[in-house]
Every structure is written in C-alpha cells, then in structure tokens.
Amino acid sequence: MQLTSPVAPGGTIGILGGGQLGRMLALAAARLGLKAHVYCHDANAAAFQVCDRHTVGEFDDLAAIARFALSCDAVTFEFENVPAATVEHIAQFTPANPGAGALRNTQDRLVEKSFITSLGVNTAAFFAVDSEKTAREAFAALGGPGVMKTRRLGYDGKGQAKVASAEEAVRALDSFRHAPAVLEAFVDFFYEASIVAARGVDGSFAAYDPPENIHEHHILRRSIVPGRLTPAQASEATIIARTIAEALGYIGVLAVELFVCRDGTLLVNEIAPRVHNSGHWTLEACTVSQFEQHIRAIAGWPLGDPVRHADATLENILGGEAVDWAGYARRPGALHLYGKSEVRPGRKMGHFTTLGPLTKPPRRP
Amino acid sequence: MQLTSPVAPGGTIGILGGGQLGRMLALAAARLGLKAHVYCHDANAAAFQVCDRHTVGEFDDLAAIARFALSCDAVTFEFENVPAATVEHIAQFTPANPGAGALRNTQDRLVEKSFITSLGVNTAAFFAVDSEKTAREAFAALGGPGVMKTRRLGYDGKGQAKVASAEEAVRALDSFRHAPAVLEAFVDFFYEASIVAARGVDGSFAAYDPPENIHEHHILRRSIVPGRLTPAQASEATIIARTIAEALGYIGVLAVELFVCRDGTLLVNEIAPRVHNSGHWTLEACTVSQFEQHIRAIAGWPLGDPVRHADATLENILGGEAVDWAGYARRPGALHLYGKSEVRPGRKMGHFTTLGPLTKPPRRP
Numbered sequence: 001m002q003l004t005s006p007v008a009p010g011g012t013i014g015i016l017g018g019g020q021l022g023r024m025l026a027l028a029a030a031r032l033g034l035k036a037h038v039y040c041h042d043a044n045a046a047a048f049q050v051c052d053r054h055t056v057g058e059f060d061d062l063a064a065i066a067r068f069a070l071s072c073d074a075v076t077f078e079f080e081n082v083p084a085a086t087v088e089h090i091a092q093f094t095p096a097n098p099g100a101g102a103l104r105n106t107q108d109r110l111v112e113k114s115f116i117t118s119l120g121v122n123t124a125a126f127f128a129v130d131s132e133k134t135a136r137e138a139f140a141a142l143g144g145p146g147v148m149k150t151r152r153l154g155y156d157g158k159g160q161a162k163v164a165s166a167e168e169a170v171r172a173l174d175s176f177r178h179a180p181a182v183l184e185a186f187v188d189f190f191y192e193a194s195i196v197a198a199r200g201v202d203g204s205f206a207a208y209d210p211p212e213n214i215h216e217h218h219i220l221r222r223s224i225v226p227g228r229l230t231p232a233q234a235s236e237a238t239i240i241a242r243t244i245a246e247a248l249g250y251i252g253v254l255a256v257e258l259f260v261c262r263d264g265t266l267l268v269n270e271i272a273p274r275v276h277n278s279g280h281w282t283l284e285a286c287t288v289s290q291f292e293q294h295i296r297a298i299a300g301w302p303l304g305d306p307v308r309h310a311d312a313t314l315e316n317i318l319g320g321e322a323v324d325w326a327g328y329a330r331r332p333g334a335l336h337l338y339g340k341s342e343v344r345p346g347r348k349m350g351h352f353t354t355l356g357p358l359t360k361p362p363r364r365p
Numbered sequence: 366m367q368l369t370s371p372v373a374p375g376g377t378i379g380i381l382g383g384g385q386l387g388r389m390l391a392l393a394a395a396r397l398g399l400k401a402h403v404y405c406h407d408a409n410a411a412a413f414q415v416c417d418r419h420t421v422g423e424f425d426d427l428a429a430i431a432r433f434a435l436s437c438d439a440v441t442f443e444f445e446n447v448p449a450a451t452v453e454h455i456a457q458f459t460p461a462n463p464g465a466g467a468l469r470n471t472q473d474r475l476v477e478k479s480f481i482t483s484l485g486v487n488t489a490a491f492f493a494v495d496s497e498k499t500a501r502e503a504f505a506a507l508g509g510p511g512v513m514k515t516r517r518l519g520y521d522g523k524g525q526a527k528v529a530s531a532e533e534a535v536r537a538l539d540s541f542r543h544a545p546a547v548l549e550a551f552v553d554f555f556y557e558a559s560i561v562a563a564r565g566v567d568g569s570f571a572a573y574d575p576p577e578n579i580h581e582h583h584i585l586r587r588s589i590v591p592g593r594l595t596p597a598q599a600s601e602a603t604i605i606a607r608t609i610a611e612a613l614g615y616i617g618v619l620a621v622e623l624f625v626c627r628d629g630t631l632l633v634n635e636i637a638p639r640v641h642n643s644g645h646w647t648l649e650a651c652t653v654s655q656f657e658q659h660i661r662a663i664a665g666w667p668l669g670d671p672v673r674h675a676d677a678t679l680e681n682i683l684g685g686e687a688v689d690w691a692g693y694a695r696r697p698g699a700l701h702l703y704g705k706s707e708v709r710p711g712r713k714m715g716h717f718t719t720l721g722p723l724t725k726p727p728r729r730p
Contacts, residue, residue: 006691008690009687009690009702009704010704010706023395026415027392027395027396027415030388030392030414030415030704031392031700031701031702032694032700032701032702033690033702033703033704033705033715034704035414035704048417049395049400049416049417050391050392050395050415050416050417051414051415052413052414052415284652287649287697287698287699287718287720288699296694301691301694302691302694302695304694304697305697305698309674309675309720309722310674310675322374325373325374325398326371326666326667329397329661329666329667329669330667332652332669332670333652333670334652334653335396335397336396336397337374337396337397337398338398339374339375339395339398339399339400340398341375350398353652355652355674357674
C-alpha cells in the first residue's frame, strides 16, 4: 500500500524493533501527536516503556504481523535485518517504509555493493566468496590485504575478519561456517564519516551536516560535527546519499557510512536504511532530529529543516560505562539513557551530546 | 518520606495528572532511562500514550493512590490543583515533590499572596473578600479599579472579573457563588514575564532566562526570550524565585509569574509549583529542558545546566488552530502536538518554538 495522505495527529505509527532506535522513534512520534505501536520479540524491549501500545512477537509470525499492521496507519522499522518478506506482508495492509526493495538492496553486502557501484558511486573493491576456491581466487584478484565479511547480518564488526593471505581468507570463511561472504579491499582510510539524510513521500530530500566518526573495536565511539570534511566533500556526501535514496525510491531516513581516503576520495562503506547512531546529535543541534525526520517522512508529512544551529559532539555510553550515569548527569550536556536493564560489554546503553557555538557555517540544503 | 538516594535509571517516576505537562514530564523521564507511571482520572489522558504504565483513578481514591505510590520510586504532579492531602498520603510511602507545603501555599490566592509578601517580595495590593460587606470594604480600601479572583481553582483567567465599583465587586462575588475571593489592585503593567527555576534535593538552584509573555484572553499566546527585561530585572526575578523556593523548602521546577511595571518594579502575580507553559522553549533552546530539570530534581539527580544556547519564541497552538497541523509542520521550527483528541476553544493543543542565534549574552547562573 502507498501512503495516499499524511497520517494525521492521533494516528498510529507502527515500529518493528524495540531497541534504542525504536524507542527514540516512538518518542519523536509522540512529539508530533502520533501514537506508537512497537512490535518486538523481546518482552523487555526498551521501546515498550514509551509507546502507546506494544506487541511481543516474532517477525515471521505473519498472522501477528498482519494484526499489528492493521492497527497502524503507517509502519517502519528500526533496523535493517527485518526480513523483507515481513515488510512486504505488512505493505499489503498498511503503507510500510522504507520499502522491501530498500531492505533487499542493503541486507546483503554483495547486492548492496553491486547496487552502489551501478550508480557510479565508489566503494572499496570487492569480490564474492562462497567456497575455498573463490576465497583463493578473490584474494589473488585483490592482490593485497582485505577484509572478509559475511554477506548478511553483520553489524558493529560482527562477521568480519582482516585477512592478509589466501590461507587467512579460507580460514575466515571457515569461521563464518561457510556463510556466503565478500572479500573487500582493505581501505587505509584517513578517517570515517557518514551522511544522514531523508527523502519524503513527495521526493523532497534533506541532509544533515555529515559528521566525522570515530570507532573503537568496530563500535561507534564518537561523532563530531563539523568534522574534517571540506565543504566540497560534504556536498559530495550529500549527492551520494541523494543518488542512493532516489535510486531506491526511498522514503524515510537513511545513513551512508563513508571512508574518507587520504587523497580526499569518498568510498561508501555501507548503507543503513534507517536512523543511525552517528545522527543522534541531531536531537539537540537541530530543531528537527533524525528521528522526527524519519517519522515525518514515513507518515507523509513535509520534511523538517535539517540545518544545525550548533556544533556537536556525540559520545556513546557503552556497556559498564552506564554505571557512572550520575557522573554523566553532572556534566554539562545532553544525557540519553535507553532504559536497558541488562548491561553487556559494548552494548549501547545511552549517549551524551555536548553542544558548542557554530565554528563553521552549517551546510544548508 | 524523604529521598535518601537518587532514583537510578530503570526506576519509576509517578506523575499525577495526564495532560500535556504530565506527557512532557514522562517523555523527559524516558530520556534519562526512567520509567513513568501516570495517574489520571481521564481514561484518554494524553500522557497515557507515552508512559510505561498508567492508572485511571481519582485523586481522592486513597487506596488507589497508595497502590500507585508503592509502584513508584518518586512521585510528582503536573498541576497545582492536586489536593495537598493526596500528596501527603503518597509521601507516607514514596518521596513526593514538590511537597504538600508548596501546594498549601499556592493553591489559595490569599495564602499565596500573604506568603509572598511575608518574604519581602512585592505583589499587587490585595484584600480578602467573603461577603457583600467585605467586598464593599475591600473596594473602598483599594480606592480604584481591581480584579476579583476566587481564592481557589483559578487558571487561564477562570474565576476572575475586573471591577470598577463596589457594586461590581459584589456582583463578581455573586458570580463566584460566594466562593471566598480576593480583590487585587488592577496593575497597569508594562508587560508580563515569568521566571522558571529549579531547586534540587541538595539545595542547589538553577534558573532559566526569564521570558517575556504575551497573553490573549488570559491564555498564554507567546513567550519570547530574551524579552525586554534588563539584566538587573532578570537578576531580581531570579532572586525572587530563589527566595520563594528556599522559603518553601521546594524540590522541583517552579514558575513565578511577574508583572513588569512601567517604573521597572516587578510584582509577583502568582506562583506555579510545577513546570510552566512559558518554559516550553527550553526543550529546544537549552540542553536540559524544564521537564528534564524537574525530573532530575524530584529524582534526586544533580540539576542540569539551564543556560540557553539560542534565542527562542514559543507560540501556543490553541483550540481549532491545531487543525492546521500541516501548516505548522511546513514552517521551520519545532512543532509539538499533545495527542489530545478533542478540540475545544482555547484548549492547549500544542506549541511551536522558533530558534534564532543569540542576540544578547544568555544569563548564567
């Protein structure tokens, strides 16, 4: 189903997934007078604490999914590993965005990278690997160090291994239990960045200023805006996001993770068809955050102004760091805790944003 | 019960009242990883849409109130007409702030004004009225035009009448069905202002920059910060708020409504022992909003930084104006809709905040 008119205040937004992204989407919907119905397999989902209604269920329980869809005026999801079939099932009853096509093009690294390069946008060189033979061939073709990644279900560095020889490529494939993989050229990047942008039902497009991102152990540690991107690079990043969004007929917020090479080249690392950790600073530094922007887009509302009014540094609160919540509460800045009861190493428990006066003119759309 | 230690993330904040203030308090609690349990007589309360748990009940159902209190780690309220006895009952089980003393001193205009003047803080001249005889005497003592107000349960201009003669004073008392009243001198003020401030469990104090307020038909239309107050007046307003908060042993956010006279004098109009409409702009213009500040205070957390990082204009969306939500959504700025299904004339349906660069240095605590 297509959205034929905007979801009016009082309507219900369905959200698949009840983690911190679903929670912040539900909070953003509330701000606009929209109700949230969150669907998640975890009975203790963080987002359940802040929504009008919730359902505990699996993504492949299509009867429960249909009942959920029928209770909503528009449906979205918080993360890209929702089965595309689930989103297609929902779309029979209720407009669901981003659509199944966006999921199909981003859930599989090989499909994703082929799609990106088909648009004339650069990625690291990549090769499909699904056997010992193709692992060796791919390494030979690459001719240098690379990173083996499973094609599906990777995030925060899971399902990845650096490889410096054909033997290591074979061992990596073994460690993935022979799940289909890609071998990517190792990019000795200068730094990482991302672009978070939105496309509306009417084809309108709005991008936030791209932050520079610092990862530790494959998990985002810090995002800084403005980072080191030049105005020309920021424009290029915006064009990349727009090109991808338009090719996908995308509705909602998407993020494109980028490697910035020493020669100034931008390479796309991956596309996240959803709100993104590196955009959490928009909650304070913009009047319309990425979460509200996403809700606006999938509810058929006009997109909001993405221009930032402050410099910002976002810092994740990971695992046991959350124990010091009182220390964070004493620091000047914006503290967000996600309502997760269980602390696990590296788990995203909250984030902290510090604002400062604008030091460079913000990017205007 | 006193708060002996802060309510840790994962704990539950109880909120009496489920209107827009309760809703925005629940949303602020969520940001800090705290759950909200909202208690309200209205089964369609706006705040029910965004909280972890809710109870439909009356404030005088002390058994239900006790169960509610026992489910919470700290309790607060969204408006000052909660019976002080209800708050006292809760405090037997769970820390409840602001306390019953703050309610007793602000629910009755005569008690409130006597309390304020006892602190050496100025109000308009006022006289108690409870009969035709005292109405005539009060008017004679006043010697000029005044405003008759019921002592209890007034808000947004309800229970008020301008009087220009002893006869009109008597008629006003009749129109109140002889509810006890006060006759106040009519203040030909230059403009209105307010100060929103917080006092923490540890006695710390934090005030927001005082806005200038524009009312229409006794309802707040617009708040502007910075308004026309001079730095000296802003300091005086802050001292007034602090004096009142300390005299009440207050914990939480309070607002003091002020008349700014043509000679520069500040007169206190009334005290609101709660978050206040004229402080809604803090959601965007400060990193810690009045709602989060209130939750921090009543949960025993350190107060947050109240310094604003932008100029702001807050505009209420009243009654039928909410029909044009799509028009508001197209304007650059922050739109908040309260999730109220029923539109009534003058009802507060939402608000809209526009930010601008700082034009004056913001007040620092």
